[in-house]
Amino acid sequence: MNLRxxxxxxxxPVKQGIKYAYGAxxxxxxxxxxxxxxxxxxxxxxxxxxxxLEEYQMQQLSKLLSHAYKNxxxxxxxxxxxxxxxxxxxxxxxxxxxxxxxxxxxxxxxKDLLARNTNPKDLHRTHTSGTTGKPLQFYQHRSEIEREWAxxxxxxxxxGYRPGDARVELRGAVDRRKFIYYNPGTKVLRLAPIIDTKxxxxxxxxxxxxxxxxxxxxxxxxxxxxxxxxxxxxxxxPVRFRAVLFASEAVYDWEREIVREVFECREFAFxxxxxxxxxxxxxxxxxxxxCIPQYGITEIDPDTYEIIGTGFLNYANPFIRxxxxxxxxxxxxxxxxxxxxxxxxxxxxxxGRLEDFIITPExxxxxxxxxxxxxxxxxxxxxxxxxxKDLDLVVVRAVPWAGKDSQALQAELxxxxxxxxxxxxxxxxxxxEIVEEIERTTSGKFKWIVSEVSRxxxxxxxxxx
Ligand SMILES: [Zn+2]
Numbered sequence: 309m310n311l312r313x314x315x316x317x318x319x320x321p322v323k324q325g326i327k328y329a330y331g332a333x334x335x336x337x338x339x340x341x342x343x344x345x346x347x348x349x350x351x352x353x354x355x356x357x358x359x360x361l362e363e364y365q366m367q368q369l370s371k372l373l374s375h376a377y378k379n380x381x382x383x384x385x386x387x388x389x390x391x392x393x394x395x396x397x398x399x400x401x402x403x404x405x406x407x408x409x410x411x412x413x414x415x416x417x418x419k420d421l422l423a424r425n426t427n428p429k430d431l432h433r434t435h436t437s438g439t440t441g442k443p444l445q446f447y448q449h450r451s452e453i454e455r456e457w458a459x460x461x462x463x464x465x466x467x468g469y470r471p472g473d474a475r476v477e478l479r480g481a482v483d484r485r486k487f488i489y490y491n492p493g494t495k496v497l498r499l500a501p502i503i504d505t506k507x508x509x510x511x512x513x514x515x516x517x518x519x520x521x522x523x524x525x526x527x528x529x530x531x532x533x534x535x536x537x538x539x540x541x542x543x544x545x546p547v548r549f550r551a552v553l554f555a556s557e558a559v560y561d562w563e564r565e566i567v568r569e570v571f572e573c574r575e576f577a578f579x580x581x582x583x584x585x586x587x588x589x590x591x592x593x594x595x596x597x598x599c600i601p602q603y604g605i606t607e608i609d610p611d612t613y614e615i616i617g618t619g620f621l622n623y624a625n626p627f628i629r630x631x632x633x634x635x636x637x638x639x640x641x642x643x644x645x646x647x648x649x650x651x652x653x654x655x656x657x658x659x660g661r662l663e664d665f666i667i668t669p670e671x672x673x674x675x676x677x678x679x680x681x682x683x684x685x686x687x688x689x690x691x692x693x694x695x696x697k698d699l700d701l702v703v704v705r706a707v708p709w710a711g712k713d714s715q716a717l718q719a720e721l722x723x724x725x726x727x728x729x730x731x732x733x734x735x736x737x738x739x740x741e742i743v744e745e746i747e748r749t750t751s752g753k754f755k756w757i758v759s760e761v762s763r764x765x766x767x768x769x770x771x772x773x
Pocket of ligand 1: 590649
């Protein structure tokens with residue numbers, strides 16, 4: 309039985325005591341060797357020349373491909389069928405000789421995608437948070453979690469975050485019995501991402517003031533809802549954060565604006581996924597996403613702008629030329645001129661997951677950023693969600709503010725649906741529905757657009773962008 313399991317069985321006060329003792333340790337001891345090696349390497353190599361970064365990438369790629377060829381039956385077959393050997397892949401053009409790996413193929417060949425030379429004891433089973441269809445399940449080496457955390461801290465260091473700094477989090481699964489939870493081991497005060505009453509908002513602000521952390525971290529949707537509620541109730545924010553750190557989820561411009569206005573600090577977004585193939589974040593001077601070449605190879609499909617990644621972290625379940633289904637938006641460049649890092653590619657934003665798009669019966673995909681406009685100045689509604697029930701039916705679910713005049717509410721919703729109708733076109737029927745609250749997904753994430761139309765339609769539609 310490992311130490312974690314032993315601690316897990318102890319009574320709650322003893323467990324908290326151990327966490328406090330652990331949290332009091334300096335970060336140099338609290339985080340392991342793998343973390344610090346990765347973090348220190350990144351802090352140094354972020355200023356490398358493009359040539360040096362590319363050379364490093366190719367070394368990592370060749371290591372990964374040799375391993376995949378030797379130990380992963382799926383990739384052995386892929387190479388053999390094409391008459392290729394890992395040493396034939398010398399640059400990015402060569403890499404394109406290998407096919408994309410998509411989620412369906414992963415599910416279909418999952419047994420053959422697991423490396424034969426791994427010890428199950430060292431592996432951690434994980435899954436994507438896909439809300440449509442079945443999530444993808446796969447394995448990671450335990451040390452991968454530490455390495456991933458080093459990449460995240462490296463990105464956050466651009467806004468002054470140091471490993472071990474305390475944070476307030478507005479994210480995670482919703483437990484209605486416990487809205488506020490403090491983990492002394494990680495120095496994280498976690499607040500459930502549910503903003504339902506004035507008392508809740510006030511209590512969250514009081515806890516933040518007492519806790520005194522300099523960073524607020526969470527789902528952009530939840531933090532934006534929190535900011536809206538603070539403004540709506542006319543409450544003061546008693547803390548000055550150095551930055552609001554958005555968790556990896558597509559961020560809309562209106563979310564950035566309200567967060568900046570209410571918390572009077574900068575917001576900082578990054579893009580990542582559980583499969584760990586691409587990680588990218590803003591920098592000190594630009595809100596464009598800089599992909600980190602030391603993490604993997606990022607390709608952008610030239611036709612669809614889908615982000616394709618080959619990750620260097622996972623040797624248990626290697627993802628090579630993996631289709632993330634996330635869409636990068638233009639302009640896409642090979643370098644950020646503002647900070648001087650040679651990280652590449654750099655793209656303006658992540659348009660959202662494929663599942664976040666609305667698709668019309670004509671096969672046109674409509675990006676979330678376009679749909680957000682009519683929602684910007686709603687007065688009677690505090691929360692919304694858009695559900696595409698069918699190709700020709702979209703339902704707007706709306707949570708009204710308490711005590712609002714019902715006529716004003718009806719009028720605003722009617723106007724909202726008319727505006728949406730203009731965006732979506734005549735062949736889509738737009739209806740509204742008043743609800744008490746919008747459910748979070750099982751991981752506590754808030755999904756603004758929920759698509760119930762089949763993935764095939766979405767994938768076909770993507771060609772239309
Ligand atoms: Zn930059």
